[in-house]
Amino acid sequence: MEQQKQLSPETHNLEKELRTQWRITIPLVAMNFTWFAKTAITTAFLGRLGELPLAGATLGFTFANVTGFSLLNGLCGAMEPICGQAFGANNFRLLHKTLLMSTTLLLSVSVPIAFLWLHVDLILIYFGQHRDLAAVSRRYLIFLIPDLVVISFLCPLKAYLSTQNVTVPIMLSSATAAAIHIPATLVLGRARGLEGIAMAVWISDVVVAILLAIYLILWERRKGGNWKEGGWLEQSGAEWLRLLKLSGPCCLTTCLEWWCYEIVVLLTGRLPSAQRSVGVLAIVLNFDYLLFSVMLSLATCASVRVSNELGAGRPRAARLAARVCLCVGAGAGVVGAGSDGLPLGVVLAFKVGMGLGGLLGGLFGGVVVCLVLLFVFIARIDWDDESRKALIMQDLVDDDDEDHNHIPIPIPS
Numbered sequence: 001m002e003q004q005k006q007l008s009p010e011t012h013n014l015e016k017e018l019r020t021q022w023r024i025t026i027p028l029v030a031m032n033f034t035w036f037a038k039t040a041i042t043t044a045f046l047g048r049l050g051e052l053p054l055a056g057a058t059l060g061f062t063f064a065n066v067t068g069f070s071l072l073n074g075l076c077g078a079m080e081p082i083c084g085q086a087f088g089a090n091n092f093r094l095l096h097k098t099l100l101m102s103t104t105l106l107l108s109v110s111v112p113i114a115f116l117w118l119h120v121d122l123i124l125i126y127f128g129q130h131r132d133l134a135a136v137s138r139r140y141l142i143f144l145i146p147d148l149v150v151i152s153f154l155c156p157l158k159a160y161l162s163t164q165n166v167t168v169p170i171m172l173s174s175a176t177a178a179a180i181h182i183p184a185t186l187v188l189g190r191a192r193g194l195e196g197i198a199m200a201v202w203i204s205d206v207v208v209a210i211l212l213a214i215y216l217i218l219w220e221r222r223k224g225g226n227w228k229e230g231g232w233l234e235q236s237g238a239e240w241l242r243l244l245k246l247s248g249p250c251c252l253t254t255c256l257e258w259w260c261y262e263i264v265v266l267l268t269g270r271l272p273s274a275q276r277s278v279g280v281l282a283i284v285l286n287f288d289y290l291l292f293s294v295m296l297s298l299a300t301c302a303s304v305r306v307s308n309e310l311g312a313g314r315p316r317a318a319r320l321a322a323r324v325c326l327c328v329g330a331g332a333g334v335v336g337a338g339s340d341g342l343p344l345g346v347v348l349a350f351k352v353g354m355g356l357g358g359l360l361g362g363l364f365g366g367v368v369v370c371l372v373l374l375f376v377f378i379a380r381i382d383w384d385d386e387s388r389k390a391l392i393m394q395d396l397v398d399d400d401d402e403d404h405n406h407i408p409i410p411i412p413s
Helices: 002-047 051-076 079-088 092-118 120-126 131-142 146-162 168-192 194-222 237-268 274-311 315-335 342-351 356-362 367-379 383-393
Strands: none
Touching: 002 051, 002 168, 002 194, 002 274, 051 092, 051 120, 051 131, 051 146, 051 194, 051 237, 051 274, 079 092, 079 146, 079 237, 079 274, 092 120, 092 131, 092 146, 092 237, 120 131, 131 194, 146 168, 146 194, 168 194, 237 274
């Protein structure tokens, strides 16, 4: 009986954490599902135009992911730990300025990316792609350039809200945009063909951005006290440097994850039957993205929960949140495990002669190594020290204080 009484608080905390993560994850799963479903819808409409438009647009979208969208999403990834910890510490001024700084950063990076897209045909031909595929890719990307500006606003808005556990509006706005995307693609596809389908992509993203911006304005005005703190324009050089230092590793991590699949598409373009192989791979990956939406939502939930607890000075709660996310993620990973075995895929496809099947088979080669490395890294984390670092970042702890065992709890002013 005594042992059960001792375990009951831990069980209660575990159940509470599971419920919290459930409330965060489910809307994010729906949001990511609709986003990837939109990509599948776009691919389906491209397929109706023929093999060449499907293959060329897929190649162009792959180039866009490698050189554009992965960079923007990666750079925006720095918002999750900063805003999550700021929300946990009730530091709303830091929340506000981080949103504005991240948006400015993404808009600045979009300029050279757009210039690169304008010359995508020359780049693809230089790397051995067929000229007809490269020409179609350029046509598609030119009309997709406005999406760079839209994503520069959309990604920070999503991160700003999700790190404060506000995920239902993101889900509803994404569902609304997905519903609009189908008729928009149908109408514009008939009117402009390949270019019209590209326009429908960023038009649906504009809908999400506008809806989230309206919600954010109404939400901020409705809140009182600390929520109306300023800080939007109070940006110092040290804060910009901190954001850039964190954005770099976040961007690299995201790019390495995205590029694995996109490089497979680019390599498929060098196979003998390039048009058919790229088209088939596009369909396969689109359905894989639907499954990946669950894992991506769990990753976002883990980042939000851990950063919130670290910012609040609760290392034990952060450790519990991380463990729950790991267990749930491991269970979901059993359903669909993939990895970054690109070297193995290249050997199987081009040396052994297995073609597209070899490239896809190679993706499963490194799953064990990646999984072991991640678990080892997480097991070595000192959560008390990480909580202290989070509070230092919020300017709530004296950096020279050597008492690492005492984690003060920030008190809202």
